Amino acid sequence: MKGVYCLIIDIKKNISPIIGTLGKINFKKGKYVYVGSAQNNLEKRIARHLKKKKRKFWHIDYLLAKKNVKVINTYYKKAGKREECKIACLLALTEKPIKNFGNGDCRCISHLFRIVKLNKKKIKKIFEK
């Protein structure tokens, strides 16, 4: 399946990991949402995110490799790559962006947000469209 997905991430402690080329980033403890897409084998991509041990390739890999960081929920749907940035834009309206995270090949402010207002109902709505 090709599609877009969101990872809901729980960061249990304040941490300051090095995120590849972005350098050190401070994360306050709390819940975060990451938007990504896979243009082939979406299921495999999501499974990869859930594995702790792997070669680090994307910004998100550096964050998810840390202790005290856990993916607590995933959402996905069939969609083209453009939908990924549409969701990121939508989240940027209400959530707090971690600037330049995961947006290497687009013009979004970020693809990772600290959750401020997002709730289950709202994210389900995004993924049922």
Ligand SMILES: [Zn+2]
């Ligand atoms: Zn984007």
